[in-house]
Amino acid sequence: MKFSKPGASVALVAVASLALSACSSPGASSSGPVDVSLWTHAAGNPAEIALIEELTTAFNESQSEYAVSIEDLPQASYNDAIVGAAAAGDLPCILDVDGPVMPAWAYAGYLAPLTVDSAVEESLIGGVKGYYDDTLYSVGLYDAATAIVTRESILSEFGIRVPTVDEPWTGEEFDAALATLQSSGEFENALDMGTGWTGEWYPYAFSPFLQSFGGDLIDRDSFETAEGVLNGPEAIAWGEWWQGLFEQGYVSTKESADRERFAEGTVAMQFNGIWAAKTAADTFDDVLFLPTPDFGAGAKIGAASWQWGISSACENPEAAQAWIDFALQKEWLVRFSNETGNIPATAEAAAESDLFQPGSPYLQFVENSATLALIRPATPAYPVIAKVFEKAAADIMNGADVQRALDAAVDEINADLAANNYYE
Amino acid sequence: MDTTRPPRAGAHRTRRAEARFGLAAIAPAALLLLIFLVIPTLLAFALSFTNAKLIAQGAPEFVGIQNFQRLLGVEIATVDVERDASGAIERGDDGEPVYPSARELQAEADPVLKKSELGSWQSGDASSKTYLLVGDPIFWKALLNTFLFVIVVVPVQAGLALALALFVNLRMRGSNLFRTVIFIPVVTSMVVVSILWLFMYQRDGLINQVLASVIPGYEFVDWLANPQTALPSIIVMSIWQAVGFHMIIWLSGLQTIPGELYEAARLDGAGAWRRFTSVTWPGLRHTAVFVLITITIAALGLFVQINVMTQGGPLDSTQTLVFHAFTAGYGKQQMGYGSAIAVVFFVLVLTISLIQRRLTREKD
Numbered sequence: 001m002k003f004s005k006p007g008a009s010v011a012l013v014a015v016a017s018l019a020l021s022a023c024s025s026p027g028a029s030s031s032g033p034v035d036v037s038l039w040t041h042a043a044g045n046p047a048e049i050a051l052i053e054e055l056t057t058a059f060n061e062s063q064s065e066y067a068v069s070i071e072d073l074p075q076a077s078y079n080d081a082i083v084g085a086a087a088a089g090d091l092p093c094i095l096d097v098d099g100p101v102m103p104a105w106a107y108a109g110y111l112a113p114l115t116v117d118s119a120v121e122e123s124l125i126g127g128v129k130g131y132y133d134d135t136l137y138s139v140g141l142y143d144a145a146t147a148i149v150t151r152e153s154i155l156s157e158f159g160i161r162v163p164t165v166d167e168p169w170t171g172e173e174f175d176a177a178l179a180t181l182q183s184s185g186e187f188e189n190a191l192d193m194g195t196g197w198t199g200e201w202y203p204y205a206f207s208p209f210l211q212s213f214g215g216d217l218i219d220r221d222s223f224e225t226a227e228g229v230l231n232g233p234e235a236i237a238w239g240e241w242w243q244g245l246f247e248q249g250y251v252s253t254k255e256s257a258d259r260e261r262f263a264e265g266t267v268a269m270q271f272n273g274i275w276a277a278k279t280a281a282d283t284f285d286d287v288l289f290l291p292t293p294d295f296g297a298g299a300k301i302g303a304a305s306w307q308w309g310i311s312s313a314c315e316n317p318e319a320a321q322a323w324i325d326f327a328l329q330k331e332w333l334v335r336f337s338n339e340t341g342n343i344p345a346t347a348e349a350a351a352e353s354d355l356f357q358p359g360s361p362y363l364q365f366v367e368n369s370a371t372l373a374l375i376r377p378a379t380p381a382y383p384v385i386a387k388v389f390e391k392a393a394a395d396i397m398n399g400a401d402v403q404r405a406l407d408a409a410v411d412e413i414n415a416d417l418a419a420n421n422y423y424e
Numbered sequence: 425m426d427t428t429r430p431p432r433a434g435a436h437r438t439r440r441a442e443a444r445f446g447l448a449a450i451a452p453a454a455l456l457l458l459i460f461l462v463i464p465t466l467l468a469f470a471l472s473f474t475n476a477k478l479i480a481q482g483a484p485e486f487v488g489i490q491n492f493q494r495l496l497g498v499e500i501a502t503v504d505v506e507r508d509a510s511g512a513i514e515r516g517d518d519g520e521p522v523y524p525s526a527r528e529l530q531a532e533a534d535p536v537l538k539k540s541e542l543g544s545w546q547s548g549d550a551s552s553k554t555y556l557l558v559g560d561p562i563f564w565k566a567l568l569n570t571f572l573f574v575i576v577v578v579p580v581q582a583g584l585a586l587a588l589a590l591f592v593n594l595r596m597r598g599s600n601l602f603r604t605v606i607f608i609p610v611v612t613s614m615v616v617v618s619i620l621w622l623f624m625y626q627r628d629g630l631i632n633q634v635l636a637s638v639i640p641g642y643e644f645v646d647w648l649a650n651p652q653t654a655l656p657s658i659i660v661m662s663i664w665q666a667v668g669f670h671m672i673i674w675l676s677g678l679q680t681i682p683g684e685l686y687e688a689a690r691l692d693g694a695g696a697w698r699r700f701t702s703v704t705w706p707g708l709r710h711t712a713v714f715v716l717i718t719i720t721i722a723a724l725g726l727f728v729q730i731n732v733m734t735q736g737g738p739l740d741s742t743q744t745l746v747f748h749a750f751t752a753g754y755g756k757q758q759m760g761y762g763s764a765i766a767v768v769f770f771v772l773v774l775t776i777s778l779i780q781r782r783l784t785r786e787k788d
Contacts, residue, residue, distance in 0.1 A: 080754075083478055083479055086479075104479045104757075105479065107479075107481055108479045108480055108481050109481060110479075198735050252627070252646075252649075253646070253649045253738070254626070254627070254646050254648060254649035256623075256626055380479075383479070383755075383756070383757055384756045384757065384758075387751065387755045387756050388756075391736075391737075394735075394737050394738070395737070395738075395739055395740075397738075398649070398651065398737060398738035398739045399651075399738075399739065400739055404541075407527055407540075408540060408561075411527075411535070411538055411540060414535045415535045415536045415538060416756070416758070417535075418534075418535035418536050419475060419535075419536045419758075420475075420477070
């Protein structure tokens with residue numbers, strides 16, 4: 001999954017990992033290659049960590065100057081481990097970072113800018129490039145994307161048009177489709193939004209709907225206020241639509257985290273990420289992945305997954321940069337896509353990937369990512385904004401007054417911005 | 425000690441050696457307490473007066489009592505109803521009189537210390553409206569929820585544990601097995617227990633299924649998704665989880681009461697109830713104080729269940745003080761503000777414990 005969940009044992013693991021890293025602090029031996037440390041969040045993902053290991057081994061064998069050594073940490077406590085390491089002055093050289101969190105780390109001075117070859121930078125898709133302050137700080141080897149998942153047989157049975165990115169459902173069309181599916185009585189709920197996934201899923205998955213209504217999390221021109229953007233008329237319209245989904249029973253407020261109801265047939269549609277696409281495709285042979293509806297300001301989905309950066313504490317930034325350049329080669333981008341099921345970082349890699357060949361239903365994710373994706377606001381305030389938005393969306397879902405919930409969210413975001421001198 | 429005899433030459437040295445051994449014996453525990461309890465507590469006090477962030481540029485700055493002002497700030501403001509040119513009361517589309525909103529009142533306030541509405545009342549003739557404005561509405565909701573939790577959990581859990589202990593103490597056949605079964609949830613991690621109950625409380629979960637099979641025409645309840653049932657659901661599951669621990673404490677207390685007392689009471693013709701009120705209960709006095717204080721402190725610290733099961737929702741119905749401090753400090757990375765919540769919580773727990781200690785002290 002491409003979003004982090006707060007773990008209960010966060011602190012303990014962070015302490016433990018600190019202790020571990022303290023024992024393995026890099027010591028450059030006089031002879032042989034220089035040790036370069038790398039931390040990744042991928043400990044819980046066997047396919048990804050195996051690939052990172054293989055990539056690193058290949059890199060180490062490709063030259064004799066540096067030897068990159070991997071430390072893999074569980075995702076739930078990864079960010080805390082980095083924060084702890086930064087406080088202790090013990091950051092690794094190469095590290096991966098969740099896209100929307102990157103600006104906070106860059107602002108705090110954890111990260112050093114990247115120097116990727118401009119032709120390579122040009123070839124990368126938007127969602128894998130992490131810019132803050134017009135500076136490239138991180139690049140991803142793949143991106144994630146979301147889509148509405150349903151079955152062709154369901155849409156044709158109820159006479160619902162199959163949308164495309166050029167002609168997505170309008171808001172009214174989407175609501176009418178939900179009403180039809182719900183009133184058919186064939187499903188407990190028309191749609192599964194994944195409301196049981198707490199944490200980063202809420203802003204990643206649901207704020208694009210707000211943006212499609214014309215609202216946003218923060219004013220992206222100044223990054224100094226959320227007033228009028230998160231509580232303006234467009235945002236209120238989103239809030240009322242969002243609340244209506246639950247009031248009308250189209251969506252359940254407390255989905256279970258396993259999200260098996262689409263496979264069980266008790267919901268007609270599911271809004272989910274690319275990581276769940278294979279399960280859906282294996283279950284139904286007429287599965288459809290669709291673009292999100294357009295509520296007036298264009299259809300939108302979230303962008304940016306985990307990306308790689310270089311820490312400011314790195315003594316051999318050229319080695320870290322060399323590792324990243326090595327990883328950005330087409331063969332590795334193809335393999336990351338093939339083996340993790342994610343969207344390749346370049347169009348050339350997509351052309352050679354297994355999953356995204358013409359005719360494949362997965363191709364819709366690439367299309368969604370290329371045309372609908374909007375990066376979460378690149379501001380150091382994002383971790384706060386994400387939490388505040390999560391609470392506002394959950395409160396509205398549970399019946400709170402829309403205007404008051406969004407006003408409260410704006411006040412809290414603006415308070416954080418003011419308390420931090422607008423992150424200047 | 426016999427003071428008439430002059431001290432032997434070696435006695436002094438022996439005592440010093442004993443003292444040294446004593447210090448060495450407590451050193452490991454003292455060191456751990458210092459590192460993991462004393463220093464973090466002092467740090468929290470210090471951080472609560474700063475604007476420390478988890479991910480920050482530069483060192484934290486001293487901000488005085490700003491965090492406490494934001495946390496504890498309360499203000500009562502009265503506004504007059506909006507009137508049109510003729511002086512008639514303006515009414516909205518729903519026919520209700522229109523007042524300036526609480527947010528309008530606070531528009532000019534410092535963004536950090538801006539207060540929001542916790543509640544409001546209209547005057548009888550609708551000419552004015554009074555707002556209760558607070559710096560942090562979630563704090564007050566969390567405070568209320570935490571107290572509700574404590575007020576229900578302390579007597580029910582203590583009482584239930586005592587009843588179970590009395591039952592187990594009868595030493596009937598199978599009471600060992602019973603005792604073990606009751607104790608199993610205690611040795612199971614709270615996170616695991618919370619996840620299990622999360623499934624049980626689901627719409628199609630075990631609890632609804634069982635109730636549906638017993639009650640005809642039962643309508644399924646989404647226990648944790650409903651603001652009315654979420655906190656009671658957490659209360660029930662929390663009582664169940666820790667009741668075994670307190671049962672064991674009561675049981676140890678029961679076993680310190682000498683059997684002769686019961687024998688004597690029986691000879692005096694005391695019935696079962698009289699034996700309980702005159703022998704058992706007085707004999708359990710110290711145990712009762714211990715159980716009362718430990719349950720109160722544990723209940724005030726309600727966190728894991730909330731973090732795993734509800735995240736404080738729906739609609740803040742399960743916000744608690746510790747969860748609020750955690751969300752502020754870790755989730756929103758405002759360590760200074762989170763520390764301020766923790767300090768207020770610390771003072772609160774200390775006060776309640778001291779009051780309890782005073783009320784339950786021996787009166788000689």
